[in-house]
Amino acid sequence: MRVSQLPFLIISTLALLQKASALRSSSTTASNACAALASSYGAQQATKTPTFKPSAVYACLQEVPINNTLAAQQVEWLETYLQFHTTTVYLKNPPPTYQPLAVDLLEGMKEIKTKALAGQYTSEYDFELALYNLIVRGRDGHLVFIPWLVGNFEIRRNVELVSISSDGVQAPKVYFYSDVQANISGNGTIIPSAVSKIDEDDVTNRLIALGYDQRYQDDDAQFNMLFSSPIAIPGLSFPVLGAFTQGLFAHANDTTSYIFENGSRKTIANSAFANLDFGAVTSGQYLFDNFILNTPSTSTNTTASGNSPSGLVTLPGYPQPVAGALSPGSSVSGYFLQDANDTAVLTMQTFSPGSYSAQLGFQKAIREFLRACQEQHKKRLIIDIRQNVGGLTNLVYDAFGQLFPNQKPYSATRLRAFDGANLVGEVLSNLPPAAETQILQKLAQQGGNIGTMPYFGPSYSQTNGTSFPSWAAFYGPTDVYGDNFTHVGAYQLSNSTFTAPLTISGATTNSNSPPQPFTSDNIILLIDGTCQSACAYFANLLMNQASVNTVAIGGRPNTNPMAVIGGTQGGEVLSIGTIQLFIGITQKLAALSNDTRLIAKVNQSLSPFVEPPPIQPVSLNSVTFNVRDNIAKGDESQTPLQFTRTPQAGCRTFYMAGDVLNVTYTWDRVAKGMASGGKSLCINGTSTSNRSSSRNSSSPNGT
Incomplete structure (x- = not known):
């Protein structure tokens, strides 16, 4: 089985997408394309990682039937959790300082649900891709939804690209990584020629268009993510492949063509992979019945934004670190x-x-x-x-x-205010001492602390340093930008209970x-x-x-x-798995209180948040939301930082x-x-200050 890099694709947003309209079938047709794929999988499995033609995978995905009722329920399930997301109103009507296009997530979900009920999606895959692409348009690495079919198949262009300037100042050109690597390594027979076109399109325009479908809000960041990276990422192979090379399954082209400045051409086959044991699959219906409906959604219930391997391992391609300076x-x-x-x-x-x-x-x-x-x-x-x-x-x-x-x-943060969040905060903010000790131990096992529970009121102070007297005092709510939010609070960094295991x-x-x-x-x-x-x-x-x-x-x-x-x-990302952890704690605490009114209220208000998904995503941790906004100092408009x-x-x-x-x-x-002040380094010849007028940290003495 091929080891999937899906967790990294989710955290660092390396998913390479193309518009659903770009999907096309090819000459690969079969009455049972999934069975043919399974046969190919079995023939390859013993000797190598099974790979397929993208068109063959696409043909199989089109055979996976859609249950329109369940599809509509899936949209409703996702809408329920979207209440935790803080920037829905800002995405619908962004301020002028926000670069990407607006997206109305709720209206988009309504349209997808309507189409599903009207039978306008011909396959489960087409429905999943529509919902996936809608969420991607939010351009937020904290807002993620990876459906099962989209997430369990990957596609790879078998070429790594790099963007290289002759001197760091002149405009860069795009090259094959392998050509540059060979030339640097002393192979004088390989003289890299820049790529001028990809699939008959201008190379820059083509790459910029591909970059628009990533979860970054800046076009230069998106452009950088397309290329092979010299930065070693713990837990991944080196060098890290760019989003041009690998991504979730979102196009079905069997080849990619390249034209070079020296006039030469190359057409290189693309590959597709399945991140599941495909050997027993007999049809698209089998995939739907035995994987999509019955796959348990695993959850690690961690609040961290990813995991790294343990142990002291020198990064590949890096020099020897200073003694003791390797975590x-x-x-x-x-x-x-x-x-x-x-x-x-x-x-x-x-x-x-x-x-x-x-x-x-x-x-x-x-x-x-x-x-x-x-x-x-x-x-x-x-x-x-x-x-x-x-x-x-x-x-x-x-x-x-x-x-x-x-x-x-400085810190300033807030949550979206709605009844479910208020109830969780009300219960968690009044923990009995014995329960608090148990929760601290459980969170420690997950790599967090009680300060990582966003709905724990005592972990916030006012921005002037004074404490909120109660959860209700922090909660508010306040009306900002047409939505309800808590008051702005600051992290209680001086209390090691909230920053454990560290003392800041x-x-x-x-x-x-x-x-x-x-x-x-x-x-x-x-x-x-x-x-x-x-x-x-x-x-x-x-x-x-x-x-x-x-x-x-x-x-x-x-x-x-x-x-x-x-x-x-954004200030914090929570997966549905972690949200359900907090809600489960809330339900248990309510039950221990013997307060019948509270128990009834908790069960009625929070039960929708522990319902299993009608259609399985990759996992409950592959569905995440931004639950805390960060606010700039002195910003009376309280605009989330990513919209400034x-x-x-x-x-x-x-x-x-x-x-x-x-x-x-x-x-x-x-x-x-x-x-030397930026000479020969900066493209404008000099380094200009981007620093604020406050210079209170310019010397070691803080003057």
């Missing part, structure tokens, strides 16, 4: 540059190290690295957060506290922290626009509060400034050939270029 799972690591020997590099692949205890390893690795930086008198620091898709907020605040121990990080470093807890290791002027945040979720909050703290420099790399072949953050800036104008990087450069195989090449280039 379990390689989620964070530190390096000293040899060429730019006054510069250190802190790489942060994720804020989700994978386990409760690994969070302590994350904290320790940063502490040991910064200690070594001071001992070795390093002057400059590059913080590389490329490809970081988020994780746990307590790690964000701790990392910021270690870098800027004299500052208290720095001014938040008045801990005896080492002095600030680097001045703001000597810190460079290296980004590719793909930062989102907890990573986005970290970037916002570094830019808006600490006023560090920023360098963006890659993006579309133009000279426009590039946004620092291209992904969602994201700061642009002070310097933008393009990838060069040397960057493809060696991250040290990139770090050295950025270090030397920024030391």
Whole structure:
């Protein structure tokens, strides 16, 4: 069986989509295409990972029948949970600062339900794809719905692409990764020629169009995600394949054609994979009856934004880290540059190290690295957060506290207010001591803490630091932008009960922290626009509060400034599995109270949220929602951060050939270029400040 990379596709939004209208059948026709696929699967299974022609998979998917009644119920089931999502009204009528097109999720679901009941979908797959594409239009990495058929089949173009500039300043061109790799490795017989067309379309236009169907809000971030990445992601093969190469099954083209600038052409076969044991499948009806209806939706009930492997493993393609500066799972690591020997590099692949205890390893690795930086008198620091898709907020605040121990990080967050959320918050916010201890232990097993329960009132204070006297005082609700929300609150970072297993470093807890290791002027945040979720909050703290420099790399072949953050800036993502965990706790606490009124109210109001799906998605953790908004300091409109104008990087450069195989090449280039004010590095020749007028962190003394 092929090991699926679906979890990464969900977290980092590497799903490559095309419009449903682009789906086409080919000459592959069969009265029982699924049985033919099963036969091919069995013939290949003993010797290799089974692969198929995409058209053969598409023919099978079209044989999977649709139950129109269940399809309509599936839409209603999803609508129930959409109540937790915070930005539905903003997506319908976005402010002018929001770049993507508007999407009315509720109206779109209504249309899909109407079509299903009218019998206008010819297969289960067509229905699933319509619902999937609607959710993708939300362009939010926290808003995810992976239907069973869409998620259990993958398609791969058997070519990896890279976007390369000759000097980092001139507009880049698109090349085959294999050609660039061979040329760099010394194979002089291979002279890379740039791709000029893909499937007869201009290469740039084609790639930009493909990028629009990802869950990023910035076009440059989407463009970067299409290419093979030099960034090692813990738990995945290296190099990481771009979204052009691999994705969920959303087109049925058996080949992709390429035309090169030197006039040559190549037509390369695409492949499709099934992430299930296909051997027993006899028909589309069999798939529907035995998988889609009867597959249990597994749930790990974790609030983290992904998992990383445990253990100390040096990242492939990276140099040896500084002693002690490698966390379990390689989620964070530190390096000293040899060429730019006054510069250190802190790489942060994720804020989700994978386990409760690994969070302590994350904290320790940063502490040991910064200690070594001071001992070795390093002057400059590059913080590389490329490809970081988020994780746990307590790690964000701790990392910021270690870098800027004299500052208290600002936080402002809120929830969507509706009856179900209010009831969960009311019960969970009044936990008896014995129950609180049990819940703390259960959450610790899942890699979280009680502060990761968004409906636990005591974990919030007012933004001025004073406590809310009760859940009701926090809940409100307040009417903002035509919807109901809680009051804006701040995280209780000074209370280790809410940040366990960490005690947050720095001014938040008045801990005896080492002095600030680097001045703001000597810190460079290296980004590719793909930062989102907890990573986005970290970037916002570094830019808006600490006023560090920023360098963006890659993006579309133009000279426009590039946004620092291209992904969602939502405050917390919850899967349906985790929502059901919290609701289950609420129901048990209500039952223990012996309060008949409360028990009846909980059972009546919350029972819809524990109903199983009429049609199975890939898992309950493949359906997620943004349940907390982050709000900028001083924003009286309370606009969620992802709908505000994201700061642009002070310097933008393009990838060069040397960057493809060696991250040290990139770090050295950025270090030397920024030391000279951006000359020969930035596309406009100089680095401009994107920093706020507040300079209270520009020196180690916080002055």
